[in-house]
Amino acid sequence: MSKHGGAEPSSPHSSPPSAHSLGDMDPEDFRRHAHQLADWIAQYFSSIDLYPVLSRAQPGDIRAAIPDDAPEDGESFEAMLADFERVLMPGVTHWNHPGFFAYFAISGSGPGVLADFLSAALNVQAMLWRTSPAATELEEVTLGWLRKLLSLPDSFEGVIYDTASISTLHGLAAAREVAVPEVRAKGLAGRKNVSRLRIYCSEHAHSSVDKAVILLGLGHEALKRIPADGEFRMKADALEKAIEKDLAAHARPVAVVATVGTTSTTSVDPLPEIARICARHKIWLHVDAAYAGVAAMVPGFEWILEGAADADSLVVNPHKWLFTPFDLSAFYCRRMDVVRQAFALTPDYLKTVESAPVHNLMDTGIQLGRRFRALKLWMVMRHFGASGIRARIAEHMRLARLFADWIDASDRFERVAPVNFSVVCFRANGDDAFNEGLLDTINAGGEVFLSHTRLDGRYVLRLAIGNLRTTEAHVARAWSLLQQTFDQLHAG
């Protein structure tokens, strides 16, 4: 137990609960510790740029610093907080850091964090309407708010899941339910009349589509990745040809996944054309707008969801670019009855009768239990307001275009994809190894964290903006570091 206890209990107030108390932490102790944490977090929020963005921990460092066994006796909150700072914080990669430019940069904004604190304290489990009417109805209302801001028609019913992986999984499960008669009861195996099934997405679609196809028992080979054009958008004519070829070979098209804001380059698949193809062939259309969907509320960007009204399902992630702490994924479906048909199943111990029809959220998905997640979306949207949200998303896009302009004007770097939203794909003049070395050197510096992808076989750097603390100065600093490091590596 020697690794336990970076700090010893320092006063009678901080002693662990005695054996005769069999309840929870005393409310007054809770109050005191919550105030300590409030101060700690506020301090952290105002000094995040003092930490290295990317953790410098080496594999095994954290594990080695923690005992192998749970303590036999309870410990003080002070001891835990001290260990948190001493042992865990060096192992944290700071997604809150203004220099976080990797993957999709995100923000767990203040109002969202406060709402999540409240949600943890309420600890409601919103499986049934009656197990928390507020959680069920606030989910409906806030998803309505978001739907209207995105100009999606009210034929879309919404439900909150944890991740886009789960949202896309449900979209494709519903598609399977429609395409394969009696799949709920009879499944897919050993059936004579169930032919080979097909799902289509662009070669740039997210890996969650692959995982969903595998999980649903369709088989990875059922996923046909359609080639993209020079700007990384799915080629609609290639999609149509693939569908026709499969139909001729007696395979059954189940769904098309169109992406609004692909992960590598944030490209936007031609939704209106894809929707027309899906309508013509009666194929379920799922739209993965997990990252970029929210941009549709910014004037001039409405076009990105054009055609989405004809989709069957759509996912957008407030935990990506709507300032909501992870996890909160919004799934919209024009045919939520199909999702219910696929999954609703009420054992006796969960049967309830209410005074009027209600939605029991457990019926719209694979997970029975669910947190009160709507609370954070509600607080985030009210704190910033629609105008504040639009302004922030627009600002992130302005910063990305600014950075792209610097790249474009440089003779040491080149841009390799259009800047559609808040992500810039670029590379330094030099081979893949040079670019990889450049990225590693910059990330090791601790001031910024960028990630990479691979496009047309080449190693490509990505700068993603999405953190509310990121200002023009931080983007300028990233640019300056890139140039300096380029020169150093060339000189070295």
Added chain:
Amino acid sequence: MSKHGGAEPSSPHSSPPSAHSLGDMDPEDFRRHAHQLADWIAQYFSSIDLYPVLSRAQPGDIRAAIPDDAPEDGESFEAMLADFERVLMPGVTHWNHPGFFAYFAISGSGPGVLADFLSAALNVQAMLWRTSPAATELEEVTLGWLRKLLSLPDSFEGVIYDTASISTLHGLAAAREVAVPEVRAKGLAGRKNVSRLRIYCSEHAHSSVDKAVILLGLGHEALKRIPADGEFRMKADALEKAIEKDLAAHARPVAVVATVGTTSTTSVDPLPEIARICARHKIWLHVDAAYAGVAAMVPGFEWILEGAADADSLVVNPHKWLFTPFDLSAFYCRRMDVVRQAFALTPDYLKTVESAPVHNLMDTGIQLGRRFRALKLWMVMRHFGASGIRARIAEHMRLARLFADWIDASDRFERVAPVNFSVVCFRANGDDAFNEGLLDTINAGGEVFLSHTRLDGRYVLRLAIGNLRTTEAHVARAWSLLQQTFDQLHAG
């Protein structure tokens, strides 16, 4: 917008963010609001018994009290908190209430709530080791702590998911991966050599097994529910017969799900015998110990996981009876390589090279992103210590036995299932309608909330203990209310 704003901004400090500020809530404002919330939650925790347990909201009440559109301009935190109290709180069912005896009663304990606050603030997304080494390694360590307390062998590797539904889904997905050659690539449909598949569980197993079987494309008919004995435990001989019959008919047994603590009656399936049957026929054994598993750490209850060491996978939910706020489900697997084989898939933009081999948590499941959930399990286990946890679980079981004794001594009520852990199943003398009326009347009173189930066709009341605030006095009060209401309904 007239429904917005139960309170107006009351001072210059509480004004909404102005349009020129494009960042997050100011850290000093965050600090102030976090202190407000800390006080609010501490006050709530010390006065929960003043609220009705079960919300008295009528369907649509909450929805009707909230505007249909997001506010255009940001609002003050004070206004939100006022609306939260005025509009949402009446729609909250209080899972924290000491009189919450429904379903499985749970506790989001103080240390767990504080840890979740911290986790929301850090907002790390632990898909890759490098995106937060501390989240990845603390998950490994704390799941090791729990595994040892449950006396499971170290051949079990653990991973944290959100819910038992997702844990069981992954257990059965791994079973499918083993049973069906090339299922990842080729799926289940239209294959000549893939015969009908079978999953087995007791007639009392949880609905999450049904949902997983449906999602995996096995078809609901593939799930064979094995009859239970008089104490609601799966009959091992009936299981063996079902397997042999299916094998004779050329169906392929994929997995058996054994339950340790069924939802209706907390019965324990005969794990050692089931494990022997699975070993003999080389069938994947998944153990659903979501609720009762933690009791194995209490002296005298080790037997409940006897045989689990021979299982292939097992789920236990710290958010059920280990005082951890929802959501945190621990999935253990002796063959996590199979889970990885089923789901690992790394697109270019997520490829990383570290200085030593690491686990990237996105490889062990369907969800790419994941919160820093281990933090709350770590704080809960350290705050209470192993001895404190054992004592609390034992106390809940003592209270349940006490209540069962009262029932047994009564001539107005009868007990209808053994009390294995902290749940008592009973009914009043009278028909189903009388029992249903009794339950509705008691729940409408607001002091306690019990739920029901159906056993052998009869309506049965359930009293579940699992909340840290529940004391003997609360259980006695429930008993007193049951007797009073029984008499009132008879007199009426």
